[in-house]
Amino acid sequence: MPPILRVENLHHTYTRQGHPVQALRGVDLTVEAGEYVVLLGHNGSGKSTLARHLNALLLPDQGNVWVHQWNTRDPAHLRAIRSMVGMVFQHPDNQIVATIVEEEVAFGPENLGLDRSEIRRRVEEALAQVAMQPFRHRAPHLLSGGQKQRVCIAGVLAMQPQVLVLDEATAMLDPQGRRDLLALVARLHRKQGVTVIAVTHFMHEAIDADRVVVLHEGRVALQGPPRWLFQQPEALRALQLDLPPASELAQALHRRFPAFPADRLTPEEVATAVQTYRPLQPAPQLLPPLLPTPSRPPPLLELQHVAHFYMRGTPLEIQALSDVSLAVHPGEIVGVLGATGSGKSTAIQHCNGLLRAHAGHVRVLDQDLSDPKVDLRAVRRAVGLVFQLPETQLFEQYVGDDVAYGPRQLGLPHAQVRRRVQAAMAAVGLPFAAFKDRVTWTLSGGEMRRAAIAGVLALEPQLLVLDEPTAGLDPQARQLLLRQLLDLQAQGCTLVLVSHNMDELASLCHRLAVIAEGRTTLTGSPAEVFAQPTVLRAFGLELPAMAQISERLQSEELLPPTAAFYTLAQAEATLSQLLAEPGKKPG
Amino acid sequence: MSEFEFLRNVTVGQYLPTNSPVHRLDPRTKLLLTLLMVLAATSTASPLATLLLLGVLGGVTGLAKLDARYVLRGLLPVAPFLLFLMAMQLLFQGRFSLCSTVWYEWHFVRVTPCLLELVLLGALRLLLFLFVLSLLTLTTTAAYLLHGIEQLLGPLQRIGLPVHEFALANIIALRFIPTIAEELERVAKAQVSRGGEFGSEPWYRPDRVARARLPLLVPLFVNTLRRAEELVVAMQARSYLGSQGRSRFVELRLRPADWGALALGGALLLLVWGLA
Numbered sequence: 001m002p003p004i005l006r007v008e009n010l011h012h013t014y015t016r017q018g019h020p021v022q023a024l025r026g027v028d029l030t031v032e033a034g035e036y037v038v039l040l041g042h043n044g045s046g047k048s049t050l051a052r053h054l055n056a057l058l059l060p061d062q063g064n065v066w067v068h069q070w071n072t073r074d075p076a077h078l079r080a081i082r083s084m085v086g087m088v089f090q091h092p093d094n095q096i097v098a099t100i101v102e103e104e105v106a107f108g109p110e111n112l113g114l115d116r117s118e119i120r121r122r123v124e125e126a127l128a129q130v131a132m133q134p135f136r137h138r139a140p141h142l143l144s145g146g147q148k149q150r151v152c153i154a155g156v157l158a159m160q161p162q163v164l165v166l167d168e169a170t171a172m173l174d175p176q177g178r179r180d181l182l183a184l185v186a187r188l189h190r191k192q193g194v195t196v197i198a199v200t201h202f203m204h205e206a207i208d209a210d211r212v213v214v215l216h217e218g219r220v221a222l223q224g225p226p227r228w229l230f231q232q233p234e235a236l237r238a239l240q241l242d243l244p245p246a247s248e249l250a251q252a253l254h255r256r257f258p259a260f261p262a263d264r265l266t267p268e269e270v271a272t273a274v275q276t277y278r279p280l281q282p283a284p285q286l287l288p289p290l291l292p293t294p295s296r297p298p299p300l301l302e303l304q305h306v307a308h309f310y311m312r313g314t315p316l317e318i319q320a321l322s323d324v325s326l327a328v329h330p331g332e333i334v335g336v337l338g339a340t341g342s343g344k345s346t347a348i349q350h351c352n353g354l355l356r357a358h359a360g361h362v363r364v365l366d367q368d369l370s371d372p373k374v375d376l377r378a379v380r381r382a383v384g385l386v387f388q389l390p391e392t393q394l395f396e397q398y399v400g401d402d403v404a405y406g407p408r409q410l411g412l413p414h415a416q417v418r419r420r421v422q423a424a425m426a427a428v429g430l431p432f433a434a435f436k437d438r439v440t441w442t443l444s445g446g447e448m449r450r451a452a453i454a455g456v457l458a459l460e461p462q463l464l465v466l467d468e469p470t471a472g473l474d475p476q477a478r479q480l481l482l483r484q485l486l487d488l489q490a491q492g493c494t495l496v497l498v499s500h501n502m503d504e505l506a507s508l509c510h511r512l513a514v515i516a517e518g519r520t521t522l523t524g525s526p527a528e529v530f531a532q533p534t535v536l537r538a539f540g541l542e543l544p545a546m547a548q549i550s551e552r553l554q555s556e557e558l559l560p561p562t563a564a565f566y567t568l569a570q571a572e573a574t575l576s577q578l579l580a581e582p583g584k585k586p587g
Numbered sequence: 588m589s590e591f592e593f594l595r596n597v598t599v600g601q602y603l604p605t606n607s608p609v610h611r612l613d614p615r616t617k618l619l620l621t622l623l624m625v626l627a628a629t630s631t632a633s634p635l636a637t638l639l640l641l642g643v644l645g646g647v648t649g650l651a652k653l654d655a656r657y658v659l660r661g662l663l664p665v666a667p668f669l670l671f672l673m674a675m676q677l678l679f680q681g682r683f684s685l686c687s688t689v690w691y692e693w694h695f696v697r698v699t700p701c702l703l704e705l706v707l708l709g710a711l712r713l714l715l716f717l718f719v720l721s722l723l724t725l726t727t728t729a730a731y732l733l734h735g736i737e738q739l740l741g742p743l744q745r746i747g748l749p750v751h752e753f754a755l756a757n758i759i760a761l762r763f764i765p766t767i768a769e770e771l772e773r774v775a776k777a778q779v780s781r782g783g784e785f786g787s788e789p790w791y792r793p794d795r796v797a798r799a800r801l802p803l804l805v806p807l808f809v810n811t812l813r814r815a816e817e818l819v820v821a822m823q824a825r826s827y828l829g830s831q832g833r834s835r836f837v838e839l840r841l842r843p844a845d846w847g848a849l850a851l852g853g854a855l856l857l858l859v860w861g862l863a
Contacts, residue, residue, distance in 0.1 A: 052820070055824060057820055057823055057824055078826075078828070079826050079828070082823070082824060082825070082826040083826055086824070086825075087821075087824040089817065089820070089821055091814075091817060093766050093814070094813075094814045094817035094818050094821065095817065095818060095821030096762065097755075097758070097759060097762065097818070097821075097822060098730070098758060098762065099728065099729070099730040099758060099761055099762045100728075100730060102836075103730070103836060103837060106836035106837075107822075107825060107827070108825040108826060109834075109836070110833055110834050110835060110836050111825060111826040111827045111828070111833055112826055112834075113832045113833060113834045114834055115834060116834065116835070116836065116838060119834065119836045120836070123836070139765075140762070141762075141765040141766060141769075155825065156825070159825065159826065349776065352780055354776050354779065354780065377782065377784070380779065380780055380781075380782060381782065384780070385776075385777075385780040387773055387776065387777045387780075388773075390777065392770075392774075392806060392809075392810050393773075393774050393777040393778070393806050394806065395801060395802045395803075395805035395806050396805075405778075405781055405782075405783070405802065406781040406782045407782075409781070409782035409783055409784070410782055441809075455781055456780070456781060459781065459782060
């Protein structure tokens with residue numbers, strides 16, 4: 001059988017800000033029918049451009065792309081090509097056309113000119129495949145991100161494609177939404193033989209693929225099965241990528257114990273490898289028990305039993321928060337977890353008085369925000385709030401001017417504005433001299449994100465609240481940003497991080513609060529929170545990869561609960577002790 | 588303290604699902620009945636007939652299981668405009684009055700019984716238009732209204748009017764209203780969090796007002812354009828190549844209830860004409 005997709009010496013150049021950008025410089029790639037291929041690569045490596053060539057959304061400058069036996073340059077086959085290769089994009093909000101779910105799913109079949117009974121049949125089938133039938137009459141904007149993406153997939157499935165291209169389709173989803181979407185795609189691949197091409201920044205999403213293709217500078221730099229590929233950590237790092245967390249641990253253990261298999265990729269595999277490495281006795285207590293919490297200074301910020309309603313006083317009123325309590329002490333990093341729609345974004349908007357508590361109290365710097373005498377501008381200076389995708393809120397042409405907006409609003413003298421802008425830009429790794437006169441829109445995604453954060457830092461807040469600061473960034477930009485946040489904390493800034501990324505929260509935070517269904521359901525140290533996997537899963541969350549390994553070993557009674565771990569460093573230390581126990585020397 | 592909730596006070600154009608018989612009518616029926624109502628109200632000069640029409644609308648409100656107070660509250664924002672209009676008519680329209688009886692005269696102001704009748708009629712008509720439009724949008728989703736318009740105007744496509752494109756563009760606009768409202772709210776909150784303050788500029792300095800609005804409008808424009816670009820790509824990816832060769836999923840069917848409602852509407856129009 002001929003390959004379903006064939007890309008030959010593909011070149012593509014587009015113009016950005018008047019400059020030609022060579023996105024693809026000679027890509028060769030063949031995909032067989034029924035394959036599951038994951039495309040990796042840092043931002044700007046050309047992977048999205050390549051994806052858009054696969055169904056003739058873009059046409060080659062040089063080289064050829066064949067879908068089935070059709071060349072994408074031939075306009076006669078355009079409809080056939082686009083119904084054979086379906087695409088789902090990153091932002092569900094920007095690809096939904098209709099105002100009702102079933103009409104959205106029908107959009108593609110309508111374009112193919114099918115008759116009404118056939119469209120009806122396909123809509124039913126597609127909605128059933130993504131388990132969204134109960135929502136068929138809903139308006140899309142009332143669905144969660146994960147549900148919206150499932151509707152988008154249904155819209156593509158209704159065209160009965162043979163190839164499904166996912167362009168970072170999981171980037172904006174919460175853990176549950178991501179898990180559901182990946183399971184759905186895996187099912188379509190396995191049961192219906194759909195060919196899948198997934199573009200992603202999440203290394204662990206590459207694990208289930210038949211083949212991983214890494215793009216770099218517009219060429220295929222590396223490709224192979226995931227188990228082989230993730231054995232090349234140096235090569236991956238050179239391509240600005242990283243390893244799935246479990247794989248990183250397996251390789252660290254392999255370096256210490258050469259007999260430990262380095263090619264384990266998932267938490268389950270690593271846990272099994274630890275068990276079978278050699279029969280282990282239940283381990284003795286390995287780590288000292290948790291120390292009692294030292295007495296802390298009074299909190300900078302405190303939410304006490306906060307409740308909030310939207311559309312209050314209308315027939316459409318909904319309760320977003322019913323009972324949220326949270327205390328943030330100076331110098332801490334506090335993580336806030338919760339699925340989409342849990343109320344965590346509503347909760348953090350109480351921190352600087354953007355929203356008013358309809359019940360309960362918000363205290364900032366010893367002032368109760370419900371007191372009408374409180375100077376909210378002072379509160380907003382003390383509590384910096386960085387919204388999701390803050391780069392979409394930039395408005396000035398030059399980076400320096402945008403960062404200066406806050407200090408200028410304060411009416412500070414020029415020299416002070418300049419000093420603050422300099423300090424804020426330095427804190428996020430954008431040197432003032434080099435970046436102040438850069439045009440905002442020419443920065444890379446990661447740089448724009450950091451410039452936007454600098455705009456809040458320029459107010460010199462005592463407390464910085466960040467909503468999903470790393471969402472949508474590639475691995476390198478993500479690592480860089482996290483390091484800078486840690487530096488900020490070391491300089492005395494208190495941080496609140498809202499995130500879906502459990503691994504990130506596990507490695508950064510002193511304390512965690514879980515918000516679900518409008519209330520704080522769990523608070524405590526990461527060790528305490530991650531000791532409640534059933535509660536977390538019930539609310540659509542997941543354990544960090546390391547805690548999953550720890551959980552498995554505990555359930556096999558190989559690890560006492562007191563030795564539970566949740567970060568890579570802890571896992572490495574604990575497992576090294578466990579594997580190196582006297583009795584048998586490894587190797 | 589101000590609260591940031593931009594969608595809360597918009598009731599005109601709001602849809603309230605109560606699954607009433609009125610909600611279940613075909614959108615074409617409701618569009619035609621709305622037209623009949625407007626025709627009836629404009630073709631009669633009798634305040635009595637207009638009051639009768641308002642009464643009928645009250646009945647429809649009940650039939651649609653809507654709270655009359657909620658519907659009327661949506662009309663409140665028009666009240667100042669309405670009062671201004673009535674005042675203007677009272678002041679300047681009297682000179683053209685045909686009545687011979689004059690109740691009050693002062694310079695150019697002349698109040699006559701016919702003038703009062705005219706002012707009252709005008710106010711009632713305006714209320715009626717707003718009332719009937721609110722009822723239409725409260726009981727019909729905007730998407731179905733557009734489907735109805737598309738099918739009613741369908742024959743015009745044949746003489747080259749882009750009816751389908753018009754309907755699709757409007758559906759997309761509707762689809763993005765909540766998205767862009769949310770975006771505006773988020774951008775405003777972000778800028779306020781950065782020390783921005785909107786609305787404190789003096790009104791007589793439009794330059795400063797405009798300058799203060801830039802932090803809201805620039806991101807909104809940029810993001811909307813980006814969304815539009817992404818949407819075009821997503822539509823193309825799903826084989827959208829214009830209305831040519833496209834079929835239609837939504838099926839509108841006129842049921843007996845629709846014919847009955849149209850007949851009642853027609854009868855009402857005749858009754859109003861009879862009263863005149």
